[in-house]
Amino acid sequence: MTGFVHAAIGAAIGRFVKNPALAFVIGVGSHVAGDVIPHHDMDIGETPLVFGTLFHIGRVHGFKSSQFWGALGAVCPDFEHIPYELKKDPRRYAPMKEKFIPTHNGKFPHNKWPFEEKWGVWFNFTVFILGLAIAGTLAVNKQKASE
Numbered sequence: 001m002t003g004f005v006h007a008a009i010g011a012a013i014g015r016f017v018k019n020p021a022l023a024f025v026i027g028v029g030s031h032v033a034g035d036v037i038p039h040h041d042m043d044i045g046e047t048p049l050v051f052g053t054l055f056h057i058g059r060v061h062g063f064k065s066s067q068f069w070g071a072l073g074a075v076c077p078d079f080e081h082i083p084y085e086l087k088k089d090p091r092r093y094a095p096m097k098e099k100f101i102p103t104h105n106g107k108f109p110h111n112k113w114p115f116e117e118k119w120g121v122w123f124n125f126t127v128f129i130l131g132l133a134i135a136g137t138l139a140v141n142k143q144k145a146s147e
Contacts, residue, residue, distance in 0.1 A: 001031075012130075012134035039113055040113040071135075
């Protein structure tokens, strides 16, 4: 999954977990599950969307909310890509034994989208919107968003 989709899934988890620390831990675990599902990945260019999504979740639910901490936990595993992106390591898009997360080091499959790229983009945005909706982030009424 792309980072912004991981964030939306983590926020949805946080809505039900209610404990920010536990939401963070489960969010980290959800990252691996999200990577195993076939998906279309984006590159470093999605970074503003990831941080914009995290900020929006924090703004709507509060930066101490379980939604925010679930989202942050779901995104954090991708931070291990940053040093390799900065160095433009040619292996950065392949499994690397130096990485910790099982879907990043090849211990678990990091499934690629098998269909046309446009359908992968649609899939990402569909899961993104569903995750935010489940989290209550898209609710018009702020009280409804905190439920």
